[in-house]
Amino acid sequence: MAATPRGISRSLLPSAKTRAAIAKRMAAVSGEMTTAAVSEMESRHAWFSELDAKHRSWITLVAQAGIDGFVQWFANPEPERPSTADVFGSAPRELARRISLYQTVELVRTTIEVAENQIDELMPRGDRAVLQAAMMQYSREVAFTAAEIYARAAELRGAWDARLEALVADAVIRGETDETVLSRASALGWRSSANVVVVVGPEPAEEPTVAIESIRHECAKAGLDMLGAVQGDRLVVVLGGGEIAAPDVALRMVERFADTFGAGPIVIGPPVDHLAEATRSTRAALSGYRAAAAWPDAPRPVRADDLLPERALSGDGHARRALARDIYAPLAAAGSGLLETLIVFLDHGASVEATARSLFVHANTVRYRLKRISEVTGHSPTDARDAYVLRLALTLGRLLPTDGRQTS
Template identity: 40%
Template sequence: MTDDAAAGTPAPVPGRSATRVPPDERPVSDALLKRITRYSGTLSTEAVRALEVELPFFAELSADQRAEIQLIIQSAVRDFVTWMRNPDAQHTDTIAGFKLLPKGLGQGLTLQQTVQLVRSTLEYFELVMPRISHNERQRGLMIAAVLKFGRELGFTAASVYAAAAENRGAWDTRMEAMIVDAVVRGDRHADLTSGASALNWDPTTSATVIVGTPHPDLGIAAVPAVHNAAVAAGRHALAVVQGARLVVILSGELDSVLSVPAALLESFAPDEPVVVGHTVGSLGDAPGSAAEALSG
């Protein structure tokens, strides 16, 4: 006879668990997760209504943008359920939705606005989700899960916008190189104005072409150095390194090389000549300025 039997404690029945988990200690049930999935549409609609009250800029969005955001929220609810079952699961639907937002990083939402959307939506879910749970422990688990999931979504949004910014940066670089190359070639038929406008170049401003050798310590990094120097001087600049040559198109009038902002000249090799073409009335006439600068 065992000690348990002697003590009057029944022996465990083979094939059954020796102990049962009390109801209050059970994790969030599948039934609750299914209920959340089933009501994802209603939850997203109510969340959008809350956003309209919470965020002033939300009312200024187009109907299409608000519809996209509602779909993203609905996807996030489904992803939340998937994540609750498997914390290692990827937020595939939500990531795909976030990619709809930073269209050109100008036509869509800014990263700051997206962060505000995520924060306000999660604050709403913090209030609503626990109300459909079964007990206090599940409510606590649900609140903790929403907070952790929100952090994951925050990183997801930041990653998507970072990738969009990188893509836009690469596009800007290619467009800038194409515009400067067309000016150097003397291509007056190229659509310089529209491409430059996408790079924030004012089509009504005058332009001057400057040619020289890039500073040996900078190489292709001379291009962003030119941009920074131009902005500091209250101007705009388009620049490209073509082999051993740095070509800059600077907005505004220049009388001579002495009129070039000193910080911009630092992007050129100090022991090599820097030639300034004559100022023209617009970017479309810049090939004439380039021809003069290239002729030395």
């Protein structure tokens, strides 16, 4: 015995001959139903009118296929669960990329509502009840089919995007950010033309795809572009746009998704001006990530520039030159006894009084010079961590050339 379609009461289900006659009458007005549906789409949905003629014609084909498919299913002598794959098969796959799932649902809803209204207006009174019940079942199947199409498209796109994103991240790490890589990043939605920061941390404990999407969600809320990929045992995240280059902005942003990384240090590279220059931020972040074990109490996340001593001792030439150039050289150029005061202060165990006696100056003079040292270098000699940075900068400043000269 043939199965009764859900949504139609057995008492309302007519014979196959009667259904065929009803379907024939409905087929005669299907063109009017399609025209009415498209007209309603234009008046109800502003975005529909903004589509070009080609995409509007494809949607018309889908609406017509949906109505014709219902007529054929209803007329079937052995009614079964409706198959609506052919409804969307009448339009190219490109249509699924041109209109969103939400817009598709709106089109299906509009078409069904118009068809139901047209049944009341164009069909004989005796046909209406069974057609309305059948339409309810058929429209549900159409909705499920639309959801399946978009789900498959999302899975395929997601897998492709993940591979493409991994390629872009790998190119950034290896310093091969050419026009091809920039084009690929653009295809992934990268819009930023300035301000880029690279973050390196341990690979997440959860599924990498889920972790990356979680980070992407946080970045989207902040209006930032984001690329990410797992490289070996580490997760590399590239952030761009907004005020990411402003002081502390990148730090606060990474704090929002720090728990997504696995256990271990998270290092933020210095900001650069463009994705094409991201290799500089990547190099510093990777160097800091390797050297972070030497500072167990480092904050999480931590800036790569805050790990300059550890990076220098682990063999990073860029870090050594940065300490000599950005700390030692400004002190030497500032004069006023700042460099000498720092050396004596550190050699005398950070004692203001001992430093004053050694320099034959008043203790307040030493305090003033220590304040000036902090202003010039950004590091306070009275802080234990900053004193360590300054001590290493003094050593490297004596060994390495700064501003093209060999320092004494």
